[in-house]
Amino acid sequence: xxxxxxxxxxxxxxxxxxxxxxxxxxxxxxxxxxxxxxxxxxxxxxxxxxxxxxxxxxxxxxxxxxxxxxxxxxxxxxxxxxxxxxxxxxxxxxxxxxxxxxxxxxxxxxxxxxxxxxxxxxxxxxxxxxxxxxxxxxxxxxxxxxxxxxxxxxxxxxxxxxxxxxxxxxxxxxxxxxxxxxxxxxxxxxxxxxxxxxxxxxxxxxxxxxxxxxxxxxxxxxxxxxxxxxxxxxxxxxxxxxxxxxxxxxxxxxxxxxxxxxxxxxxxxxxxxxxxxxxxxxxxx
Amino acid sequence: xxxxxxxxxxxxxxxxxxxxxxxxxxxxxxxxxxxxxxxxxxxxxxxxxxxxxxxxxxxxxxxxxxxxxxxxxxxxxxxxxxxxxxxxxxxxxxxxxxxxxxxxxxxxxxxxxxxxxxxxxxxxxxxxxxxxxxxxxxxxxxxxxxxxxxxxxxxxxxxxxxxxxxxxxxxxxxxxxxxxxxxxxxxxxxxxxxxxxxxxxxxxxxxxxxxxxxxxxxxxxxxxxxxxxxxxxxxxxxxxxxxx
Numbered sequence: 001x002x003x004x005x006x007x008x009x010x011x012x013x014x015x016x017x018x019x020x021x022x023x024x025x026x027x028x029x030x031x032x033x034x035x036x037x038x039x040x041x042x043x044x045x046x047x048x049x050x051x052x053x054x055x056x057x058x059x060x061x062x063x064x065x066x067x068x069x070x071x072x073x074x075x076x077x078x079x080x081x082x083x084x085x086x087x088x089x090x091x092x093x094x095x096x097x098x099x100x101x102x103x104x105x106x107x108x109x110x111x112x113x114x115x116x117x118x119x120x121x122x123x124x125x126x127x128x129x130x131x132x133x134x135x136x137x138x139x140x141x142x143x144x145x146x147x148x149x150x151x152x153x154x155x156x157x158x159x160x161x162x163x164x165x166x167x168x169x170x171x172x173x174x175x176x177x178x179x180x181x182x183x184x185x186x187x188x189x190x191x192x193x194x195x196x197x198x199x200x201x202x203x204x205x206x207x208x209x210x211x212x213x214x215x216x217x218x219x220x221x222x223x224x225x226x227x228x229x230x231x232x233x234x235x236x237x238x239x240x241x242x243x244x245x246x247x248x249x250x251x252x253x254x255x256x257x258x259x260x261x262x263x264x265x266x267x268x269x270x271x272x273x274x275x276x277x278x279x280x281x282x283x284x285x
Numbered sequence: 286x287x288x289x290x291x292x293x294x295x296x297x298x299x300x301x302x303x304x305x306x307x308x309x310x311x312x313x314x315x316x317x318x319x320x321x322x323x324x325x326x327x328x329x330x331x332x333x334x335x336x337x338x339x340x341x342x343x344x345x346x347x348x349x350x351x352x353x354x355x356x357x358x359x360x361x362x363x364x365x366x367x368x369x370x371x372x373x374x375x376x377x378x379x380x381x382x383x384x385x386x387x388x389x390x391x392x393x394x395x396x397x398x399x400x401x402x403x404x405x406x407x408x409x410x411x412x413x414x415x416x417x418x419x420x421x422x423x424x425x426x427x428x429x430x431x432x433x434x435x436x437x438x439x440x441x442x443x444x445x446x447x448x449x450x451x452x453x454x455x456x457x458x459x460x461x462x463x464x465x466x467x468x469x470x471x472x473x474x475x476x477x478x479x480x481x482x483x484x485x486x487x488x489x490x491x492x493x494x495x496x497x498x499x500x501x502x503x504x505x506x507x508x509x510x511x512x513x514x515x516x517x518x519x520x521x522x523x524x525x526x527x528x529x
Binding site: 163166167169170173174176177178179180181182183184235 | 339340341360361362364365366370371373377378379380381382386387389390391393394395396438439442
Protein backbone atom coordinates (compact mmCIF):
# COMPACT_ATOMS: atom_id res chain seq x y z
CA UNK A 1 0.00 0.00 0.00
CA UNK A 2 2.84 2.34 0.90
CA UNK A 3 4.49 1.77 -2.46
CA UNK A 4 1.25 1.99 -4.41
CA UNK A 5 0.66 5.32 -2.74
CA UNK A 6 4.21 6.41 -3.66
CA UNK A 7 3.59 5.38 -7.26
CA UNK A 8 0.33 7.35 -7.46
CA UNK A 9 1.89 10.42 -5.83
CA UNK A 10 4.81 10.05 -8.24
CA UNK A 11 2.52 10.06 -11.26
CA UNK A 12 0.77 13.15 -9.91
CA UNK A 13 4.10 14.88 -9.31
CA UNK A 14 5.07 13.85 -12.83
CA UNK A 15 1.96 15.64 -14.10
CA UNK A 16 3.30 18.88 -12.64
CA UNK A 17 6.69 18.36 -14.26
CA UNK A 18 5.06 17.40 -17.55
CA UNK A 19 3.66 20.92 -17.86
CA UNK A 20 7.13 22.41 -17.70
CA UNK A 21 8.56 19.65 -19.86
CA UNK A 22 6.03 20.25 -22.63
CA UNK A 23 7.34 23.66 -23.60
CA UNK A 24 10.87 22.39 -23.14
CA UNK A 25 10.19 19.40 -25.42
CA UNK A 26 9.04 21.82 -28.08
CA UNK A 27 11.88 24.34 -27.76
CA UNK A 28 14.81 22.14 -26.73
CA UNK A 29 13.68 18.79 -28.14
CA UNK A 30 12.34 19.94 -31.48
CA UNK A 31 13.79 23.40 -32.19
CA UNK A 32 17.11 22.72 -30.41
CA UNK A 33 16.92 26.06 -28.63
CA UNK A 34 18.03 26.06 -25.02
CA UNK A 35 15.85 28.35 -22.94
CA UNK A 36 17.53 28.74 -19.56
CA UNK A 37 14.84 31.25 -18.56
CA UNK A 38 12.11 28.57 -18.87
CA UNK A 39 11.83 28.06 -15.10
CA UNK A 40 12.08 31.77 -14.36
CA UNK A 41 9.21 32.43 -16.73
CA UNK A 42 7.04 29.95 -14.77
CA UNK A 43 7.93 31.76 -11.56
CA UNK A 44 7.31 35.17 -13.14
CA UNK A 45 3.88 34.10 -14.39
CA UNK A 46 3.06 32.52 -11.02
CA UNK A 47 4.00 35.73 -9.18
CA UNK A 48 2.01 37.88 -11.61
CA UNK A 49 -0.89 35.51 -11.04
CA UNK A 50 -0.63 35.73 -7.25
CA UNK A 51 -0.46 39.53 -7.31
CA UNK A 52 -3.35 39.77 -9.75
CA UNK A 53 -5.50 37.41 -7.69
CA UNK A 54 -4.88 39.53 -4.57
CA UNK A 55 -5.28 42.88 -6.32
CA UNK A 56 -8.41 42.10 -8.30
CA UNK A 57 -9.80 39.28 -6.19
CA UNK A 58 -10.13 36.91 -9.13
CA UNK A 59 -10.07 33.12 -8.96
CA UNK A 60 -7.73 30.66 -10.69
CA UNK A 61 -9.85 30.14 -13.80
CA UNK A 62 -10.10 33.78 -14.95
CA UNK A 63 -6.42 34.09 -14.07
CA UNK A 64 -5.58 31.33 -16.52
CA UNK A 65 -7.52 33.18 -19.21
CA UNK A 66 -5.37 36.26 -18.59
CA UNK A 67 -2.02 34.59 -18.01
CA UNK A 68 -1.98 32.21 -20.98
CA UNK A 69 -2.33 34.96 -23.63
CA UNK A 70 0.13 37.11 -21.69
CA UNK A 71 2.61 34.22 -21.59
CA UNK A 72 2.11 33.58 -25.31
CA UNK A 73 2.92 37.22 -26.06
CA UNK A 74 6.04 36.99 -23.88
CA UNK A 75 7.10 33.83 -25.74
CA UNK A 76 6.45 35.34 -29.16
CA UNK A 77 8.47 38.45 -28.24
CA UNK A 78 11.29 36.35 -26.79
CA UNK A 79 11.63 34.46 -30.05
CA UNK A 80 11.12 37.43 -32.35
CA UNK A 81 13.42 39.88 -30.62
CA UNK A 82 16.02 37.62 -29.00
CA UNK A 83 16.15 34.00 -30.11
CA UNK A 84 15.53 34.56 -33.84
CA UNK A 85 18.76 36.57 -33.87
CA UNK A 86 20.76 33.58 -32.65
CA UNK A 87 18.91 30.75 -34.36
CA UNK A 88 21.15 28.31 -36.21
CA UNK A 89 22.88 24.97 -36.02
CA UNK A 90 24.64 25.97 -32.80
CA UNK A 91 22.67 25.93 -29.54
CA UNK A 92 25.32 27.83 -27.55
CA UNK A 93 24.16 31.38 -28.51
CA UNK A 94 20.59 30.66 -27.38
CA UNK A 95 21.97 29.23 -24.13
CA UNK A 96 23.99 32.36 -23.43
CA UNK A 97 21.21 34.76 -24.41
CA UNK A 98 18.61 33.07 -22.21
CA UNK A 99 21.11 32.60 -19.36
CA UNK A 100 21.42 36.38 -19.27
CA UNK A 101 17.66 36.71 -19.45
CA UNK A 102 17.30 34.26 -16.57
CA UNK A 103 19.57 36.29 -14.28
CA UNK A 104 17.87 39.53 -15.27
CA UNK A 105 14.41 38.05 -14.63
CA UNK A 106 15.38 36.70 -11.21
CA UNK A 107 16.71 40.08 -10.11
CA UNK A 108 13.73 41.90 -11.55
CA UNK A 109 11.37 39.62 -9.64
CA UNK A 110 13.40 40.06 -6.45
CA UNK A 111 13.07 43.83 -6.87
CA UNK A 112 9.30 43.69 -7.39
CA UNK A 113 8.20 40.86 -5.09
CA UNK A 114 11.14 40.60 -2.59
CA UNK A 115 12.46 37.22 -1.50
CA UNK A 116 9.27 36.27 0.39
CA UNK A 117 7.52 33.06 -0.52
CA UNK A 118 3.93 33.43 -1.63
CA UNK A 119 1.09 31.21 -2.61
CA UNK A 120 -2.31 31.56 -4.24
CA UNK A 121 -5.69 30.89 -2.65
CA UNK A 122 -7.85 28.76 -4.87
CA UNK A 123 -11.05 28.71 -2.86
CA UNK A 124 -10.48 25.24 -1.38
CA UNK A 125 -9.40 23.47 -4.53
CA UNK A 126 -5.75 23.49 -3.43
CA UNK A 127 -6.51 21.28 -0.40
CA UNK A 128 -9.45 19.16 -1.62
CA UNK A 129 -8.78 15.43 -1.87
CA UNK A 130 -10.48 12.18 -2.67
CA UNK A 131 -10.17 9.08 -0.45
CA UNK A 132 -9.88 5.91 -2.53
CA UNK A 133 -9.51 2.87 -0.28
CA UNK A 134 -7.24 4.62 2.17
CA UNK A 135 -5.15 6.44 -0.41
CA UNK A 136 -5.72 10.18 -0.43
CA UNK A 137 -5.47 11.76 -3.84
CA UNK A 138 -5.38 15.52 -4.09
CA UNK A 139 -7.92 17.01 -6.46
CA UNK A 140 -5.54 19.70 -7.70
CA UNK A 141 -2.73 17.26 -8.65
CA UNK A 142 -5.29 15.16 -10.55
CA UNK A 143 -6.47 18.26 -12.35
CA UNK A 144 -2.87 19.15 -13.20
CA UNK A 145 -2.21 15.63 -14.52
CA UNK A 146 -5.34 15.71 -16.68
CA UNK A 147 -4.39 19.14 -18.06
CA UNK A 148 -0.84 17.97 -18.80
CA UNK A 149 -2.09 14.85 -20.57
CA UNK A 150 -4.57 16.78 -22.72
CA UNK A 151 -1.99 19.45 -23.58
CA UNK A 152 0.62 16.84 -24.53
CA UNK A 153 -1.85 14.96 -26.71
CA UNK A 154 -3.03 18.17 -28.32
CA UNK A 155 0.49 19.41 -29.02
CA UNK A 156 1.56 16.04 -30.42
CA UNK A 157 -1.41 16.07 -32.80
CA UNK A 158 -0.60 19.65 -33.78
CA UNK A 159 2.96 18.64 -34.61
CA UNK A 160 1.92 15.71 -36.78
CA UNK A 161 -1.39 16.69 -38.33
CA UNK A 162 -1.28 20.41 -39.03
CA UNK A 163 0.37 22.73 -41.53
CA UNK A 164 2.06 24.56 -38.65
CA UNK A 165 3.38 21.34 -37.12
CA UNK A 166 4.84 20.12 -40.41
CA UNK A 167 6.46 23.50 -41.05
CA UNK A 168 7.98 23.53 -37.57
CA UNK A 169 9.37 20.00 -37.88
CA UNK A 170 10.74 20.86 -41.32
CA UNK A 171 12.39 24.05 -40.07
CA UNK A 172 13.86 22.17 -37.11
CA UNK A 173 15.24 19.42 -39.38
CA UNK A 174 16.83 21.80 -41.91
CA UNK A 175 16.10 25.52 -41.58
CA UNK A 176 17.54 26.43 -44.99
CA UNK A 177 15.76 23.62 -46.84
CA UNK A 178 12.51 24.63 -45.14
CA UNK A 179 13.03 28.22 -46.30
CA UNK A 180 13.56 27.13 -49.92
CA UNK A 181 10.35 25.09 -49.63
CA UNK A 182 8.43 28.27 -48.85
CA UNK A 183 8.46 28.20 -45.04
CA UNK A 184 9.39 31.38 -43.19
CA UNK A 185 11.29 29.76 -40.30
CA UNK A 186 11.35 32.88 -38.13
CA UNK A 187 7.57 33.23 -38.14
CA UNK A 188 7.08 29.53 -37.43
CA UNK A 189 9.59 29.65 -34.57
CA UNK A 190 7.92 32.73 -33.08
CA UNK A 191 4.57 30.89 -32.96
CA UNK A 192 6.22 27.77 -31.53
CA UNK A 193 7.82 29.70 -28.68
CA UNK A 194 4.51 31.49 -28.10
CA UNK A 195 2.94 28.05 -27.58
CA UNK A 196 5.81 26.79 -25.40
CA UNK A 197 5.68 29.80 -23.09
CA UNK A 198 1.88 30.13 -23.37
CA UNK A 199 1.55 26.72 -21.69
CA UNK A 200 3.60 28.12 -18.82
CA UNK A 201 0.76 30.58 -18.17
CA UNK A 202 -1.33 27.61 -17.07
CA UNK A 203 1.62 26.00 -15.26
CA UNK A 204 2.25 29.23 -13.37
CA UNK A 205 -1.28 29.20 -11.90
CA UNK A 206 -1.03 25.51 -10.96
CA UNK A 207 2.43 26.10 -9.47
CA UNK A 208 1.15 28.97 -7.33
CA UNK A 209 -1.81 26.89 -6.12
CA UNK A 210 0.21 23.77 -5.37
CA UNK A 211 3.31 25.21 -3.71
CA UNK A 212 4.91 28.38 -2.43
CA UNK A 213 6.67 30.58 -4.95
CA UNK A 214 9.69 32.84 -4.54
CA UNK A 215 11.78 34.64 -7.19
CA UNK A 216 14.71 32.20 -6.92
CA UNK A 217 12.65 29.05 -7.62
CA UNK A 218 13.09 29.08 -11.40
CA UNK A 219 16.31 27.06 -11.85
CA UNK A 220 14.88 24.08 -9.92
CA UNK A 221 11.87 23.96 -12.23
CA UNK A 222 14.20 24.29 -15.22
CA UNK A 223 16.36 21.34 -14.26
CA UNK A 224 13.34 19.01 -13.92
CA UNK A 225 12.06 20.04 -17.32
CA UNK A 226 15.49 19.46 -18.88
CA UNK A 227 15.83 16.06 -17.24
CA UNK A 228 12.34 15.02 -18.29
CA UNK A 229 12.97 15.90 -21.95
CA UNK A 230 16.31 14.08 -22.00
CA UNK A 231 14.92 10.99 -20.22
CA UNK A 232 12.00 10.87 -22.66
CA UNK A 233 14.02 11.58 -25.78
CA UNK A 234 14.75 14.70 -27.83
CA UNK A 235 12.26 15.55 -30.52
CA UNK A 236 9.37 13.57 -29.06
CA UNK A 237 6.49 15.49 -27.49
CA UNK A 238 5.23 12.43 -25.58
CA UNK A 239 8.86 11.78 -24.59
CA UNK A 240 8.77 14.84 -22.33
CA UNK A 241 5.60 13.50 -20.71
CA UNK A 242 7.03 10.02 -20.16
CA UNK A 243 10.26 11.53 -18.82
CA UNK A 244 8.25 13.63 -16.36
CA UNK A 245 6.45 10.51 -15.11
CA UNK A 246 9.74 8.65 -14.65
CA UNK A 247 11.18 11.62 -12.78
CA UNK A 248 8.06 12.09 -10.61
CA UNK A 249 7.84 8.39 -9.69
CA UNK A 250 11.57 8.17 -8.93
CA UNK A 251 11.32 11.19 -6.63
CA UNK A 252 8.17 9.95 -4.84
CA UNK A 253 9.68 6.51 -4.24
CA UNK A 254 12.92 8.16 -3.13
CA UNK A 255 11.04 10.25 -0.57
CA UNK A 256 9.49 7.07 0.89
CA UNK A 257 12.90 5.47 1.27
CA UNK A 258 14.31 8.55 2.95
CA UNK A 259 12.88 12.08 3.00
CA UNK A 260 16.26 13.47 2.00
CA UNK A 261 16.71 11.06 -0.87
CA UNK A 262 13.76 12.07 -3.09
CA UNK A 263 15.30 14.75 -5.30
CA UNK A 264 18.54 12.84 -5.53
CA UNK A 265 16.69 9.69 -6.62
CA UNK A 266 15.28 11.65 -9.56
CA UNK A 267 18.72 12.88 -10.58
CA UNK A 268 20.15 9.34 -10.26
CA UNK A 269 17.49 7.94 -12.59
CA UNK A 270 18.26 10.75 -15.02
CA UNK A 271 21.98 9.95 -14.94
CA UNK A 272 21.27 6.24 -15.38
CA UNK A 273 19.17 6.92 -18.48
CA UNK A 274 21.84 9.28 -19.82
CA UNK A 275 24.50 6.61 -19.34
CA UNK A 276 22.57 3.63 -20.70
CA UNK A 277 20.15 5.10 -23.23
CA UNK A 278 21.36 8.61 -24.11
CA UNK A 279 18.87 8.95 -26.98
CA UNK A 280 16.02 8.74 -24.43
CA UNK A 281 13.27 6.23 -23.74
CA UNK A 282 10.88 7.29 -26.52
CA UNK A 283 13.42 8.05 -29.22
CA UNK A 284 13.45 5.88 -32.31
CA UNK A 285 17.18 6.43 -32.75
CA UNK B 286 16.66 33.51 -79.04
CA UNK B 287 17.57 36.92 -77.62
CA UNK B 288 14.22 38.39 -78.68
CA UNK B 289 12.18 36.12 -76.38
CA UNK B 290 11.41 37.65 -72.98
CA UNK B 291 13.39 36.34 -70.02
CA UNK B 292 11.68 34.63 -67.12
CA UNK B 293 14.74 35.27 -64.98
CA UNK B 294 17.97 37.07 -65.70
CA UNK B 295 20.96 38.30 -63.78
CA UNK B 296 22.88 41.49 -64.44
CA UNK B 297 26.48 41.75 -63.23
CA UNK B 298 25.66 39.37 -60.38
CA UNK B 299 28.27 39.39 -57.64
CA UNK B 300 28.24 37.14 -54.57
CA UNK B 301 30.70 36.66 -51.76
CA UNK B 302 31.25 34.50 -48.71
CA UNK B 303 32.80 36.98 -46.32
CA UNK B 304 36.00 38.20 -47.95
CA UNK B 305 35.91 35.52 -50.62
CA UNK B 306 34.26 36.61 -53.85
CA UNK B 307 32.56 33.59 -55.44
CA UNK B 308 30.76 35.18 -58.43
CA UNK B 309 32.12 37.91 -60.72
CA UNK B 310 29.68 39.91 -62.79
CA UNK B 311 27.55 37.00 -63.98
CA UNK B 312 25.10 37.79 -66.82
CA UNK B 313 22.60 35.02 -67.30
CA UNK B 314 19.12 34.62 -68.73
CA UNK B 315 16.53 31.91 -69.08
CA UNK B 316 13.31 32.08 -71.11
CA UNK B 317 9.96 30.54 -70.14
CA UNK B 318 9.95 26.80 -70.82
CA UNK B 319 13.67 26.70 -71.51
CA UNK B 320 16.11 24.15 -70.07
CA UNK B 321 19.49 25.72 -69.40
CA UNK B 322 22.50 23.77 -68.19
CA UNK B 323 25.23 25.26 -66.05
CA UNK B 324 28.47 23.30 -66.18
CA UNK B 325 31.87 23.83 -64.67
CA UNK B 326 34.47 22.26 -62.42
CA UNK B 327 34.11 21.89 -58.67
CA UNK B 328 34.23 25.26 -56.99
CA UNK B 329 33.44 27.18 -60.19
CA UNK B 330 30.51 28.89 -58.45
CA UNK B 331 27.59 26.93 -59.90
CA UNK B 332 25.95 26.12 -56.57
CA UNK B 333 26.67 29.62 -55.33
CA UNK B 334 24.86 30.98 -58.38
CA UNK B 335 21.76 28.89 -57.65
CA UNK B 336 21.85 29.85 -53.97
CA UNK B 337 22.03 33.51 -54.97
CA UNK B 338 18.96 33.09 -57.20
CA UNK B 339 17.04 31.34 -54.41
CA UNK B 340 17.71 34.16 -51.93
CA UNK B 341 20.04 32.12 -49.74
CA UNK B 342 22.91 34.59 -50.26
CA UNK B 343 22.79 38.36 -49.94
CA UNK B 344 22.97 39.98 -53.39
CA UNK B 345 22.04 43.40 -54.75
CA UNK B 346 18.40 44.06 -55.58
CA UNK B 347 19.04 44.89 -59.26
CA UNK B 348 21.34 41.95 -59.85
CA UNK B 349 18.49 39.42 -60.20
CA UNK B 350 15.43 40.15 -62.35
CA UNK B 351 12.33 37.97 -62.37
CA UNK B 352 10.05 38.94 -65.26
CA UNK B 353 12.09 42.16 -65.41
CA UNK B 354 11.31 43.02 -61.79
CA UNK B 355 14.33 43.40 -59.46
CA UNK B 356 14.13 40.65 -56.83
CA UNK B 357 17.77 40.09 -55.81
CA UNK B 358 18.29 39.38 -52.12
CA UNK B 359 14.63 38.50 -51.42
CA UNK B 360 13.99 35.94 -48.69
CA UNK B 361 13.78 32.34 -49.97
CA UNK B 362 10.08 32.05 -49.08
CA UNK B 363 9.40 35.14 -51.18
CA UNK B 364 11.24 33.57 -54.10
CA UNK B 365 9.01 30.49 -53.74
CA UNK B 366 5.96 32.76 -53.98
CA UNK B 367 7.37 34.30 -57.16
CA UNK B 368 7.77 30.83 -58.61
CA UNK B 369 11.34 29.72 -57.96
CA UNK B 370 11.96 26.32 -56.37
CA UNK B 371 15.15 24.41 -55.78
CA UNK B 372 16.30 20.81 -55.62
CA UNK B 373 19.33 21.45 -53.41
CA UNK B 374 22.64 19.67 -53.61
CA UNK B 375 22.66 16.74 -51.23
CA UNK B 376 18.81 16.65 -51.34
CA UNK B 377 18.37 18.23 -47.87
CA UNK B 378 15.17 16.35 -47.03
CA UNK B 379 13.42 16.85 -43.69
CA UNK B 380 14.84 14.01 -41.61
CA UNK B 381 12.52 12.32 -39.17
CA UNK B 382 9.49 13.03 -41.37
CA UNK B 383 7.68 10.71 -43.74
CA UNK B 384 7.88 10.99 -47.53
CA UNK B 385 4.36 12.35 -47.64
CA UNK B 386 4.97 14.90 -44.86
CA UNK B 387 8.06 16.12 -46.72
CA UNK B 388 5.92 16.67 -49.80
CA UNK B 389 3.08 18.21 -47.80
CA UNK B 390 5.37 20.96 -46.46
CA UNK B 391 5.79 22.09 -50.05
CA UNK B 392 2.05 21.84 -50.76
CA UNK B 393 1.30 23.89 -47.62
CA UNK B 394 3.60 26.72 -48.73
CA UNK B 395 3.30 26.51 -52.51
CA UNK B 396 3.09 29.49 -54.83
CA UNK B 397 -0.48 30.74 -54.90
CA UNK B 398 -1.32 29.77 -58.45
CA UNK B 399 -4.76 29.64 -60.03
CA UNK B 400 -4.10 26.22 -61.52
CA UNK B 401 -2.07 23.73 -59.54
CA UNK B 402 0.03 22.00 -62.18
CA UNK B 403 1.56 19.61 -59.68
CA UNK B 404 -0.48 17.52 -57.28
CA UNK B 405 0.49 14.72 -54.94
CA UNK B 406 -1.16 12.27 -57.36
CA UNK B 407 0.88 13.57 -60.25
CA UNK B 408 4.13 13.27 -58.30
CA UNK B 409 3.20 9.68 -57.41
CA UNK B 410 2.49 9.02 -61.09
CA UNK B 411 5.88 10.48 -62.01
CA UNK B 412 7.67 8.45 -59.32
CA UNK B 413 5.44 5.44 -58.46
CA UNK B 414 7.92 4.15 -55.86
CA UNK B 415 7.19 7.22 -53.70
CA UNK B 416 3.53 6.25 -53.38
CA UNK B 417 4.62 2.84 -52.15
CA UNK B 418 7.01 4.44 -49.63
CA UNK B 419 4.85 7.40 -48.69
CA UNK B 420 4.63 6.51 -44.99
CA UNK B 421 8.35 5.68 -44.70
CA UNK B 422 10.77 8.08 -43.07
CA UNK B 423 12.89 9.74 -45.74
CA UNK B 424 16.21 8.63 -44.25
CA UNK B 425 15.17 5.00 -44.84
CA UNK B 426 15.00 5.57 -48.61
CA UNK B 427 17.75 4.88 -51.16
CA UNK B 428 19.68 7.80 -52.62
CA UNK B 429 17.68 7.73 -55.86
CA UNK B 430 14.38 7.62 -54.02
CA UNK B 431 15.48 10.51 -51.82
CA UNK B 432 16.34 12.49 -54.95
CA UNK B 433 12.80 11.80 -56.24
CA UNK B 434 11.35 13.18 -52.99
CA UNK B 435 13.55 16.28 -53.35
CA UNK B 436 12.35 16.81 -56.93
CA UNK B 437 8.73 16.16 -55.94
CA UNK B 438 9.02 18.60 -53.06
CA UNK B 439 10.34 21.32 -55.38
CA UNK B 440 7.65 20.67 -58.01
CA UNK B 441 4.83 20.85 -55.46
CA UNK B 442 5.86 24.46 -54.80
CA UNK B 443 4.33 25.02 -58.31
CA UNK B 444 7.52 26.57 -59.69
CA UNK B 445 7.85 28.51 -62.90
CA UNK B 446 11.60 28.08 -62.60
CA UNK B 447 13.12 24.92 -61.17
CA UNK B 448 16.72 24.97 -59.97
CA UNK B 449 18.35 21.51 -59.96
CA UNK B 450 21.70 21.31 -58.18
CA UNK B 451 23.72 18.18 -59.01
CA UNK B 452 20.73 15.85 -59.08
CA UNK B 453 22.85 12.99 -60.49
CA UNK B 454 25.47 13.17 -57.76
CA UNK B 455 26.16 9.83 -56.09
CA UNK B 456 23.47 7.93 -57.98
CA UNK B 457 23.71 4.78 -60.10
CA UNK B 458 23.63 5.34 -63.91
CA UNK B 459 20.25 3.61 -64.20
CA UNK B 460 18.76 5.87 -61.53
CA UNK B 461 20.30 8.95 -63.17
CA UNK B 462 18.60 7.98 -66.44
CA UNK B 463 15.27 7.54 -64.65
CA UNK B 464 15.55 10.96 -63.07
CA UNK B 465 16.69 12.73 -66.23
CA UNK B 466 13.81 11.17 -68.18
CA UNK B 467 11.47 13.20 -66.01
CA UNK B 468 12.97 16.58 -66.96
CA UNK B 469 11.32 16.85 -70.42
CA UNK B 470 7.97 16.11 -68.81
CA UNK B 471 8.54 18.95 -66.34
CA UNK B 472 9.64 21.32 -69.12
CA UNK B 473 6.52 20.38 -71.11
CA UNK B 474 4.36 22.04 -68.44
CA UNK B 475 6.06 25.34 -69.28
CA UNK B 476 8.38 25.33 -66.29
CA UNK B 477 11.89 26.58 -66.99
CA UNK B 478 14.73 24.50 -65.58
CA UNK B 479 18.31 25.33 -64.69
CA UNK B 480 20.39 22.19 -64.26
CA UNK B 481 23.76 22.33 -62.59
CA UNK B 482 25.64 19.23 -63.60
CA UNK B 483 29.14 17.78 -63.42
CA UNK B 484 28.47 15.34 -66.25
CA UNK B 485 28.95 17.55 -69.31
CA UNK B 486 27.50 15.13 -71.87
CA UNK B 487 24.41 14.61 -69.76
CA UNK B 488 23.99 18.35 -69.31
CA UNK B 489 24.39 19.00 -73.02
CA UNK B 490 21.84 16.35 -74.00
CA UNK B 491 19.25 17.49 -71.46
CA UNK B 492 19.37 21.23 -72.20
CA UNK B 493 18.49 23.80 -74.88
CA UNK B 494 21.30 26.15 -73.96
CA UNK B 495 24.30 25.93 -71.71
CA UNK B 496 26.61 28.16 -69.77
CA UNK B 497 30.03 27.17 -68.55
CA UNK B 498 31.53 28.71 -65.41
CA UNK B 499 35.13 28.98 -64.34
CA UNK B 500 36.27 30.54 -61.08
CA UNK B 501 33.11 32.59 -60.71
CA UNK B 502 33.02 33.88 -64.31
CA UNK B 503 30.84 32.78 -67.22
CA UNK B 504 33.28 31.51 -69.84
CA UNK B 505 30.87 30.13 -72.41
CA UNK B 506 27.27 30.64 -73.47
CA UNK B 507 25.93 28.61 -76.37
CA UNK B 508 23.09 26.58 -77.80
CA UNK B 509 23.62 23.06 -76.50
CA UNK B 510 23.32 21.60 -79.98
CA UNK B 511 25.96 23.94 -81.45
CA UNK B 512 28.69 23.64 -78.89
CA UNK B 513 31.78 21.54 -79.64
CA UNK B 514 33.84 19.54 -77.20
CA UNK B 515 36.80 21.82 -77.87
CA UNK B 516 34.74 24.89 -76.92
CA UNK B 517 33.65 23.22 -73.71
CA UNK B 518 37.17 22.02 -72.84
CA UNK B 519 38.50 25.55 -73.26
CA UNK B 520 35.73 27.14 -71.19
CA UNK B 521 35.80 24.40 -68.57
CA UNK B 522 39.52 24.29 -67.90
CA UNK B 523 40.42 27.82 -68.91
CA UNK B 524 43.12 26.74 -71.41
CA UNK B 525 43.72 29.79 -73.56
CA UNK B 526 41.12 31.61 -71.48
CA UNK B 527 43.38 34.64 -71.24
CA UNK B 528 43.72 35.07 -75.03
CA UNK B 529 40.08 34.22 -75.82
